Amino acid sequence: MxxxxxxxxxxxxxxxxxxxxxxxxxxxxxxxxxxxxxxxxxxxxxxxxxxxxxxxxxxxxxxxxxxxxxxxxxxxxxxxxxxxxxxxxxxxxxxxxxxxxxxxxxxxxxxxxxxxxxxxxxxxxxxxxxxxxxxxxxxxxxxxEVGHRTPVFRNNQVEITEKAARRMGELYQCLKVRAKNGSFSEAQAQRFILQSVLAMFAEDRGLLSTAMFIECVQDCVNGGSTYDILGGLFREMNTPGQTPAGRYQGVDYFNGGLFAQVQPLELSREELQLLDVAAREDWGKVRPAIFGNIFEKSADDVERHARGMHFTSEVDIMKIIRPTISRFWEEQIEAETTIGELNQLQLQLQQYRVLDPACGSGNFLYLAYQELKRIEVMLLDKIAAKRRAPMTQGISFVTPNQFYGLDTNPFAVELARVTLMIGRKIAIDKHHLTESALPLDTLDQNIICADALFTPWPKADAIIGNPPFLGGKHLRLNLGDDYIDRIFAKYTDVKDSVHFCSYWFRLAHQNLPENGRAGLVGTNSISQGKSRTAALDYISQNNGIIHDAISTQEWSGEAAVHVSIVNWIKVRPSPQASLTREEGDPIGGRARQIPRVLLERARELRQRQTPAEQILWECLRNRGLANAKFRRQHNLGSYIADFYCHQARLVVELDGPIHKERKDYDQRRDQWMQEQGLTVLRFRNDEVFANLSDVLDRITQHLLPPNELPSPSRRGAGGEVHISCYLDSQPVPFITSSLRATVDVTTAKRLKANLNKCFQGVIQNGKGFIVTEQQVKDWVKNDPKNEDVLKLFLGGSDLTDIPHGCPSRWIIDFVDMSLEEASQYQKPLEWLKNTIPQERANNRNPRLKTYWWKYEGKRLEMRIVLESLSFYFAVTEVSKWSIFLPCQKNWLPSNLVHPVASDDFYVLGILTSKLHRAWVKAQSSTLKGDTRYTHNTCFETFPFPQTATAQQIEKIRATMQKLHDYRTEQMEQKQWGITKLYNAYFDEPASQLYQLHAQLDQQVLAAYGFNKNDDLLAKLLALNLECAAKESQGEPIKGPTA
CATH class of the missing domain: 3.90.1570 (tt1808, chain A)
Structure with missing residues (x-):
């Protein structure tokens, strides 16, 4: 010790x-x-x-x-x-x-x-x-301590909150059972529970006389009636004025909202014991931000406690509230220097409105309210310091009535109202304010039970929250056809089945005022595919700037998902005066007269941008950089600018090899543009490839009003602030709608040289195709020819978890045989006939019912290509590391495995390098926290080295063979799968795994002609675009071959 x-x-x-x-x-x-x-x-x-x-x-x-x-x-x-x-x-x-x-x-x-x-x-x-x-x-x-023991704290309010919420949840469960007998309704039971919760909180926070509620409960335990005693207390809490005498002497008027209807209940002995235990907790330490969440789940299912309680942690909620609300107000207060300016801020704070359109039990609203109260005190303290007098007592403008919520769950709505009511007293105590906590605020018109997708949203300056998590493929199953048809009919501009939360992102942006802010949580698919198009792309293309985001993290709530957290600003569109000037500008405006030959030339250049131009354009387009509107290959006088921003009067030029031959021309051109009041920035192509972030930083410095963002208050909180972006808590120059701060490689082209070289494995559509090893032995013993249709079946988990990636299952595989041909294999066919038709009975595809012995996806082309090899390489679709392993060609890959048609360790070396891993991470979607590898996005777009020498190829091949031998030996010795091996050693500099990968990466970089300090994604994208351009002209490129 x-x-x-x-x-x-x-x-x-x-x-x-x-x-x-x-x-x-x-x-x-x-x-x-x-x-x-x-x-x-x-x-x-x-x-x-x-x-x-x-x-x-x-x-x-x-x-x-x-x-x-x-x-x-x-x-x-x-x-x-x-x-x-x-x-x-x-x-x-x-x-x-x-x-x-x-x-x-x-x-x-x-x-x-x-x-x-x-x-x-x-x-x-x-x-x-x-x-x-x-x-x-x-x-x-x-x-x-040196030994780093677990500390023992005395103010862990989460533990107290969990106990209190659990007891009240159990009590509510009991009351719900009794409500079915008809003596009272479930809604009346809810109201009784919430009245009790508020009374216990009021008692321990000094709003009720000391021990008032606990003494009432004790009297009931000793034989009194809860119908009379607690019913009487709740009625007094709804009586204006202060109770002058009697049992409830000194009880103040609380409000006519929660206590407007008092339905006394007679509790059973068991129910009374639960209430007694709950009342003995220290309700002064209960945390409303998580109480409602825990209570809801306790009320739904008491048995959940055995599995552990889940709730959205406060620190995760603050990842929205601080960037969207707190940070702005703190900076405004810091920036203002006069009493007049600070008083104006105080008025704006009084009118500031916050909305959570999926509010649940109110945890986001509660923490947002507490933050605004803290900010209010900060503001009043600064005013007092300026006046050189103590803060004026009794002045406080931030109230729960500035907070709004929507939710479809009526009980959650009641909980949210109570949570905010409690929050006011907590803020008063925390900041030693003199404002009165009673009567409580009536929030019946602020937080309402309504469907956010079909209800007009209240006006708000900030929109925050955690919309429901439900994947697009599960919408009809979980919500029903009628409801989904209503959604599709209303939101016709949202194509396909997107993640459910996408609608909230889109609606939030539509409902934001100019310069309003929003912060929402979505599953990490919100930055991928169709959901990204419907949500974050829509935001970025409509005056939205994502300024703070968490690209992916495990969510603390009950849903076992990985999420993205996105905070954005809806900036004020350019002033009309600027648009008018642009329309009439004879140099760069739309009304200028342009010779047809120059227009045609500009269109031609847009069609064949250089790789460097394409990369930069992906960063500038759709107001992607500081909300500035750029045009590409834009006519200016008799010249064509690579990129032009009219508002900033800025021209950006990219110089390739031809610039050396036409320096005089470019100098005359620059001089003419400068004489017209334009700023010209020139960058070499290789600067875009190697230092894209530096290029974007320099461009940003020359952008004037577009990146000087005004106040997010719709009333204009004065002053203008420069915007900086933070991704995963790190400063970055910009954040794309894919929640990355790098060049967007999803614009890469699929290369013809890579087609039909990587596949998705077979899709059998039916568990009955999978058989045990004992069945295989018995059937082969019965008839040796059955071996023809019984294959080792390679699954995704086999590649990650089993040494050498060996298959652990067997599968019946009739390939494309007719029924007559398949009938030669009596036992396997009989097995399928007894299993697959039942499994496919509800399938909408009649072909699958007719050809029940065949797979849905047979992958005939894949089989032909793999058969010509000695072995093939394969990667599982979802994994942490995306590691390819050599596989025997008689292993049939499942739909969760992607085989590559190569047995050359040079190709395996390229696919194992950090370049391919970086490309995969940037191209792929994710499932939870793992990377999803797809053959069409990750492999077919990936450019292989185009100028590697024979010596470089042989070095990569030899090093990959060493790495393979090492991995094989380690997996054999330790009986580990590849994932466990990489988890143990990949990040350990002293390990052979680390050192062999470092050697391989150095050799692969040399084969590409890249430098380790280059922006590798930008370089790879440029190579992809260059290869695609060559293929479009009929020129061959190197694919996955030596």
């Missing part, structure tokens, strides 16, 4: 410090580390004054006092500082300290330690320890 003596010495030594944040913080922290047995903080592995992004729109950075990854972030403040005012800064630093983010955060003012675990609870410390308590409270700092 750690000794207390060093901590007593630490306390004594700190008493001599003045508590100066700048001059003494490092001394204090070094002594703190020494008390735990370290030489000092640096020796322990910590860093002082680490630069961290502040996540601001202007891209500002700050310095964290101490960062010790992955253990703790420590922020020091001067002695006497109110630490509650600095939690937001600590949260922002912690959010951006990726990768390997510290688990805990300490705020310290030399006398107090506030310990945060943001993964557990966001705005409240899990413990507060006074300096003098350290020797007796060392267990709270166990994460600091």
């Amino acid at each position: 750690i000794s207390q003596a060093p901590f007593q010495d630490f306390i004594t030594s700190c008493q001599a410090l003045k508590g100066d944040e700048k001059g003494e913080a490092q001394t204090f922290l070094n002594r703190f580390f020494q008390a735990f047995g370290y030489a000092d903080a640096i020796a322990a592995g910590a860093t002082f004054e680490e630069r961290v992004s502040r996540g601001s729109a202007a891209g500002k950075t700050g310095f964290a006092d101490l960062v010790w990854k992955p253990r703790v972030l420590i922020e020091m403040k001067k002695r006497g500082t109110d630490l509650s005012k600095h939690y937001a800064q600590a949260l922002q630093y912690w959010t951006n300290l990726v990768p390997n983010r510290p688990r805990y955060v300490l705020l310290c003012n030399f006398d107090q330690f506030w310990i945060y675990d943001f993964n557990v609870q966001v705005d409240t410390p899990v413990d507060v320890v006074e300096l003098g308590q350290l020797p007796s409270r060392i267990s709270a700092f166990a994460f600091m």
Whole structure:
């Protein structure tokens, strides 16, 4: 056990410090580390004054006092500082300290330690320890110890909330059972539960007299009637004024919303015991942000507790609220300097409206309200400082009535209203405000039970939330044909079956005012395929700028999915004056007279852009860069500009080899453009390939009004701010609708040289085709020719989990035989006849019912190609690493396996390199957190080296053979699959796996002629486009061959 003596010495030594944040913080922290047995903080592995992004729109950075990854972030403040005012800064630093983010955060003012675990609870410390308590409270700092034990905290409000919510959920379950007998309705049971919840909260927060509710419950336990006693209390809570005398003396008027209807219930002994246990919890520590979520699930199914409770964590919700709401207001407050400007902000804050169109039990709205209350206090503090007088008491403008919600679940709607009612009192207590918490706000018109897809949305400046997760293929099954037909009829511009949440993204953008902001959670398919087209592409093409996003993460809610978090701004369209000037501009405007020959020439150039031009255009098109509208191959006078932005009067030119031959011409052209008031930026093609982000940064610096974004308030909160983007908590120059900050390789072309070289395996459509090894042995023993139609069946999990990727199952395979031919194999055919017709009975495809012994996808072409090889390479469709393995050609690949028609280890080396892995990650979709490999997007678009020498090819082949031998040996020795091998060693620099991959990557880069510092995706896309252009002209290119 750690000794207390060093901590007593630490306390004594700190008493001599003045508590100066700048001059003494490092001394204090070094002594703190020494008390735990370290030489000092640096020796322990910590860093002082680490630069961290502040996540601001202007891209500002700050310095964290101490960062010790992955253990703790420590922020020091001067002695006497109110630490509650600095939690937001600590949260922002912690959010951006990726990768390997510290688990805990300490705020310290030399006398107090506030310990945060943001993964557990966001705005409240899990413990507060006074300096003098350290020797007796060392267990709270166990994460600091050399042995790194689990700390013991005294303010874990999540545990209290879970207990309270669970008890009330169980009580509600009991009442629902009784409601079926008709003595009261389920709606009346709900109201009784919510009235009880609010009463218990009110009691422990001082809105009811001390022990008022618990004494009522105790009297009922001792023989009193809940119908009389609790019913009487609830009626008094709905009586205007204060109860003057009697049992309920001193009870204030709460409101006519929740308590407008009081339906007394007589609880059974069992039900009363549940309420009694719940009432004994400390409801002052219940966290409303998660209470409703947990209670809902407890009320739905008590048995869920055995599987563990799931709720959306507060820290995940803050990944929307901070970028969409908090950050803007903090920067506005920081930017304004006069009392008049600050007073104007105060008025705007009073009118600011927030909407959650899928609000559930109100967790997003609750946290948004708490953030706005914190911001309000920040604003009032600054006004008071300017006036050199204490903050005016009793002035507060942010109320729950500024928050709106829609949901189809009536009980969730009631919970959301109660959550916000409770939230007001919590904010008053937290910030020591003097505004009255009673009567409670009536939110019946703010949070309503309605279908967001068929109901007009309330006006709002910010739209936040977590729309329902439901894949496009499951819509009809889960929601019914009638409902889906209504959706398709209303939203005719949304093509195909997209993910359900796509409609919320689209509607949110449509309902945002100019300069409004939104932040929504969607499954990570929102940035892929048809869902991306319907949602994020639509946003980007309609004055939307994605400024903060998490590309993919595991979701903390109950749905077992990986999600994307997207925050965007709907910027103000260009002023009409600018459009008018452009229309009439004789140089670059639409009304200018252009000779037909120049128009034809511009169209011709658009049709045959160079690879560098295509890459840059993908970044500029659809207002993709700072919301600036660019045109490509645009006529200016007698010239044609590669790219032109009229609003910024900016020309961007890309120079290929021909520029050296026509320097004089280009100089005259640039001079003429500059004389017209245009700015000309020139970049070499190789700059686009090698340093695309630098090129985009330079262009952004020359964009004027489009990237100076106004306030997101629809009323115009004054001032203009520069926008910066953050992807996965890291600053980036831009974010595409695919939630990447790199060139969008989904624009790559499928190459003819790669066609029919990679396939999807067979689709059998019927579990009956799969048979056991014992069946195979018995049938072959019965008739040896049955072996002709019994194949080893290669599944995706075989490739990832079994040594060498060996198949673990057998399958009946009649290929394309007629029924007469198949009848030669009596036992296998008889087995299929007894299984497959039943399985396909409800299938809409009549062919599958008629030809029941055949696969849905036989892959005849694949079979012919693979048969000519000694072996083939294959990768599973969904995996973490997308590793190809050699496979025996008599293994029949399933639909979750993609075989490549090659037995050349040179080709395997290219497919195993980091270049192909990067291409796959950029091209592919994801399933949960894994990468999905598809032959048409990942393989057929991938450009193989075009100029590799025989020596380079042989080096790659030899190194890949070494890597294969190593992997084979390791899998055999350890009986591991390839995934387990890569999980163990791929990121270990000392491992042979790491070193062989490094050697292979270096050789593959050389074969392509790339440099390790190049933007490899941009280079590969350029090569793809170049190869596609050659193929369109009938020129051959090199595909997956040596």
